[in-house]
Amino acid sequence: MEVCFFIFLVIFAVIFPPFAVLMIAGCGPDFLINIILTLLGYFPGHLHAFYIIGAYYYRQDQRLNGMYITSDAPGIFSRRVQRGGLP
Secondary structure, eight states: OHHHHHHHHHHHHHHOHHHHHHHHHOSSHHHHHHHHHHHHOHHHHHHHHHHHHHHHHHHHHHHHTTOOOOSOOTTOOOHHHHTTTOO
16 A cells, blocks of 8 residues: 555656645645746756655654664654654
């Protein structure tokens, strides 16, 4: 199920990056930053969306392997992404 969601996110990140960020981080600063970056240029919106997705899955993998995450990822404001999926 998680692989299907990841593929879904990547497809939406290519088509419309803010929607992928909305699905991962929710409606907050990361979503608004991605909208602004996408409006300024399509490529910066892509980079930001893939950075958010990568950080989310990296931190989720660390959490599932029992590693405690001690520092925040730079430039990410969503607690859900910082904690790897935990609310």
